[in-house]
Amino acid sequence: MISDWEQRQVLRREMSARRGQMPRAQVEEYSRSIAVKLMALKPLHQAHAIMAFAGIDNEVDLKPQFALWQAEDRRILLPRVEPGGGLAAVEFHGWQHTHRSRIGILEPLGEPVDPGDIEVVIVPGLVFDGRGYRLGYGKGYYDRFLKLLPACTFLCGVCYDFQLVDTVLPHQADVAMHWIVTERSELAVNWDFF
Numbered sequence: 450m451i452s453d454w455e456q457r458q459v460l461r462r463e464m465s466a467r468r469g470q471m472p473r474a475q476v477e478e479y480s481r482s483i484a485v486k487l488m489a490l491k492p493l494h495q496a497h498a499i500m501a502f503a504g505i506d507n508e509v510d511l512k513p514q515f516a517l518w519q520a521e522d523r524r525i526l527l528p529r530v531e532p533g534g535g536l537a538a539v540e541f542h543g544w545q546h547t548h549r550s551r552i553g554i555l556e557p558l559g560e561p562v563d564p565g566d567i568e569v570v571i572v573p574g575l576v577f578d579g580r581g582y583r584l585g586y587g588k589g590y591y592d593r594f595l596k597l598l599p600a601c602t603f604l605c606g607v608c609y610d611f612q613l614v615d616t617v618l619p620h621q622a623d624v625a626m627h628w629i630v631t632e633r634s635e636l637a638v639n640w641d642f643f
Contacts, residue, residue: 453618461584464575464612468507471609479632480510483607486630487514487571492603492642496568500526500538503547503555508573509607515541526567528594529556536594537561564597572606572626578617581606581625581638595624603627603642610634 451459471479487493499518501511515525526538530550539557541547547555572591574583583606585591595604606626610633619625629636637643 457584457587457618460576460614460617461587464584465506467611468575468609471507473507476507476510479609481513482632483509483630484511484514486635487511487605487607490605490628490630490635493569493571493605496523496603498524498526498562498566498568500528500567500570502528502571502573504573505553509609511571511607524562526562527555527557528590529561530590531561534588534590536590538564538567538594564594564602565599567598567602569603569605570595570598572604574606574608574612576612576614576617577606577608577626577629577636578614578619579636579638580616580619581627581629581636582617582619582623583626584617589622592622592624605630607631 493499503512504510518525525541527541529537529539531537539559539561541557544555546558548558550556572583574585576584604626606629608629608631610631613631625638627639627642629638
């Protein structure tokens with residue numbers, strides 16, 4: 450019998466491979482659709498401090514939104530893995546103020562911000578389920594970080610529609626999203642923010 454851990458690994462491999470096969474034009478098209486849906490969400494529309502991410506390996510590409518959000522006087526925060534293995538949110542001041550991490554992710558330079566200042570976190574993932582749980586790359590960075598945020602912080606997962614499954618077999622330590630947005634749909638997990 451296959452264990453939950455093994456099933457989660459299979460899901461990671463399958464979704465990573467499927468996402469990796471997407472043509473760049475499709476990634477751009479789906480990402481634009483996701484960005485439009487995101488900005489129609491009340492919590493994002495009202496937020497001044499948004500933590501996003503600089504995607505890799507055909508993840509949803511929100512980078513074109515950064516300049517638009519900054520033009521609207523919003524603070525854009527990006528994740529950075531710290532030397533001790535924790536995740537920090539650091540304000541994005543342009544690509545010239547970033548460096549590429551050892552795994553190829555563009556991370557911002559500068560001092561981390563107080564997690565209590567973050568109003569919205571847009572969270573990437575390899576797989577999401579109907580209860581808002583996600584599978585990332587298996588290091589637990591996001592789950593540990595999300596637990597540091599106030600309960601009023603809106604957590605929104607983004608992925609492509611094919612990355613939604615019935616269950617990711619979540620662990621007790623996993624943190625559920627409040628909402629999930631794909632190019633085709635939105636999955637409401639928690640209506641408290643609306």
